Amino acid sequence: MFKKVVITTTLAGTLLLAPNVSEAALGDRTLYNGMSNSDVTELQNVLDDKGYFDYHTATGYFGNITEDGVRDFQRSAGISVDGVVGPQTVSALKGSTSSKSSSSSNTYSGTLRYGDRGSSVTNLQSQLKSKGYYNYSVDGIYGSITQQAVRSFQSSNGLSVDGIAGPNTFAALGGASVSNSSSQVKSASTSNSSVVSIAKQYMGVPYVWAGTSPSGFDCSGYLQYVFNKAGVSIPRTVASIWNATDKVSSPSVGDLVFFETYKSGPSHAGIYIGNGQFIHASSSYGVTISSMDNSYWAPRYLGAKRA
Secondary structure, rough: HHHHHHHHHHHHHHHHHHHHHHHHHOOOOOOOOEEEOHEEEOOHHHHOOOOOOOOOOOOOOOOOHHHHHHHHHHHHHHHOOOOOOOHHHHHHHHEEEEEEEEHHHHOOOOOEOOOOOOOHHHHHHHHHHHHOOOOOOOOOEHHHHHHHHHHHHHEEEEEOOOOOOOOOHHHHHOOOHHHHHHHHHHHHHHHHHHHHHHHOOOOOOOOOOOOOOOEOOOHHHHHHHHHOOOOOOOOOOOOOOHHOEEEEOOOOOOOOEEEEOOOOOOOOOEEEEEEOOEEEEOOOEEEEEEEOOOOOOOHEEEEEEEE
16 A cells, blocks of 8 residues: 555656646747647747847737738848748747847848838938838837838839838938829829718627628628718628738828738728727627727737728
């Protein structure tokens, strides 16, 4: 009987010393889109530290935003770009120098790119903003929003579209004002203002699952109804609207803004009304106006598109 107790105690001790899955660290398992655990939280914090998860909060959910950050890091690190965090990516993450710390000491060399920070990026954002390509706060962080703004400017000015602000891009920014692209942004904003005007007419309409009329809307039913009223045809579901519309670097009044909520990919959307706000059919409040900067929506923001 005594020996049996000793063996049981020994076995129990062995079991207690066994690694607990909840205590696993980044690198103990492969991470990919759709997973939700503490390792993903650690991954998101590491990506943020290196400048690949800016403007977002670590949630522990591996969705499209996290996958995009992983892909951007892999591309920058020169490793296989698959959006999956395996041994190679973990090794690069642990060995790579933080872009935040390295870029803060960089002096402006004539080329700026994703991950850079500082006064040179601030100046770049200000120039892009003055020409209508950047509608967010000037924060000195060269993240995905700034990169897309650079791409849009390059495309409109016949430059190589790579999202990197080099000598040719700066020369174009510092030259004559880009009247055509600026007027395009303004005209789009003007034409889309009617969408916002129509959208606001239904403030307070309750949320109804599968609702498509002023007696009750769901998220996409509201968008389809409003755009149809404005003479623009869009699909019925958020995912199909996302696929059928054109991406823009930053939203103008009347553009669609998309979010990743209860599932991976675009699952909620609204209409941008300016000043960092959007109008949408909320499951909690019905048709309402929300801030894109609040703690719930900001980390779930996927991007803006134009119908």
